Amino acid sequence: MEISTANVREFLKKIQGREITLTAIRKEFNILPGTKSFDSIRNIMFQLAEQRIVRPTGRNDGSYKVVTEVRQVQVFGVQRERRPPFNLKFPKDFEKGMEMDFAEHIVIREGDLILIGGVSNFGKTTLAMNICGENIDCNPILMGNEYTTPNGEPTPRFLNRLDNMDWVEWTNGEKDKFVLLPVREDYAEHIVRDKINIIDWVNVPAGESYLISPIMDGMKREIGSGIIIMVEQKSQGSDMVRGGQFSKDFVDCELLLDKMNNNDTLLTIGKVKEYTKPVMGRTYAFSISKGVKILNFREVRKCKKCYGRGHFSTGGECSECKGWGYFNS
Numbered sequence: 001m002e003i004s005t006a007n008v009r010e011f012l013k014k015i016q017g018r019e020i021t022l023t024a025i026r027k028e029f030n031i032l033p034g035t036k037s038f039d040s041i042r043n044i045m046f047q048l049a050e051q052r053i054v055r056p057t058g059r060n061d062g063s064y065k066v067v068t069e070v071r072q073v074q075v076f077g078v079q080r081e082r083r084p085p086f087n088l089k090f091p092k093d094f095e096k097g098m099e100m101d102f103a104e105h106i107v108i109r110e111g112d113l114i115l116i117g118g119v120s121n122f123g124k125t126t127l128a129m130n131i132c133g134e135n136i137d138c139n140p141i142l143m144g145n146e147y148t149t150p151n152g153e154p155t156p157r158f159l160n161r162l163d164n165m166d167w168v169e170w171t172n173g174e175k176d177k178f179v180l181l182p183v184r185e186d187y188a189e190h191i192v193r194d195k196i197n198i199i200d201w202v203n204v205p206a207g208e209s210y211l212i213s214p215i216m217d218g219m220k221r222e223i224g225s226g227i228i229i230m231v232e233q234k235s236q237g238s239d240m241v242r243g244g245q246f247s248k249d250f251v252d253c254e255l256l257l258d259k260m261n262n263n264d265t266l267l268t269i270g271k272v273k274e275y276t277k278p279v280m281g282r283t284y285a286f287s288i289s290k291g292v293k294i295l296n297f298r299e300v301r302k303c304k305k306c307y308g309r310g311h312f313s314t315g316g317e318c319s320e321c322k323g324w325g326y327f328n329s
Helices: 005-013 022-028 036-050 101-105 124-134 156-164 209-222 244-248
Strands: 019-021 054-056 063-066 113-118 141-143 179-181 196-200 227-233 253-259 264-272 283-289 293-302 326-328
Touching (some): 005 022, 005 036, 022 036, 036 054, 113 124, 113 209, 124 196, 124 227, 124 293, 209 227, 283 326
Parallel strands (some): 113 227, 113 253, 141 179, 196 227
Antiparallel strands (some): 019 063, 264 283, 283 293, 293 326
16 A cells, blocks of 8 residues: 555654654555655655654754644633642741741742752752751652662761751651652653652763753653752852753742851842742841751841952951951841
8 A cells, every 4th residue: 555645644643753764654654665655755754844744854864853733822711720829838947937038029830940059068958958848748759869879778968867857747657758769860750740849969961061951841841730949059159050051941949059158158049930029139148057957047238348258359358247248137
């Protein structure tokens, strides 16, 4: 039987978004050289390219990209649910018992990605674990390099953090109220849909930092009505994590952590997609006890004399802020 355009079109519907070659199509339909259908395939694909069902890759090897079918999305005239913001609880100051005050102004929606970017050893995991603890009744998902060993066991430091966070009920008496997954790569493939997924941290190969954008995109495609808390490394003073500008493509809320002094962490609110009051650029400071307890959380403002450095390029401590770089607001 001679191959028809309808036959090929029906086959291509099953592989939308992928690449296909003339050779692979002939193999799929068991078309042998010398037959009429063997030569017809090229003409059929040319016609389908004109109809924008496929697109030549331009490699001159008989390969095509199968175009993903897109249909108009009707917004009005159909019944659509307006869902409220996601009820995410941010960490609290352990002494005051109050949630970080900027939280009331940041709107988190289902499917959002919150990025915690920070310098090494200054509060990234503390922030992530406190978010986990505050939302423990939502049965959050934990994965990443910080929580499990390459052998798939909880790291000793992770277990110590759980013990120190003794104000959190981690179990319901018998079972964990969170899910720990030994995942250290390919996170999008292991996202648990409709849950809070906390990933600490994503290891992007050296020289391929641009991959941070498709990694985030992949995770957001899988999260459904849940949210993602993603932890990543950054350099001191930088307003971007590894991956640079690519890291901001899919972020909905960005919390950046820097070393303020030997005792305190500086938190700067970066990109925020939705808010009830302007919060981007506001700065806060806090200290950490036992690696888990957030203490003395307060808003701070940058010293105008030294621009937050605490010292001058010519050397010497700033006399205005006494070397702190910031003042309590």
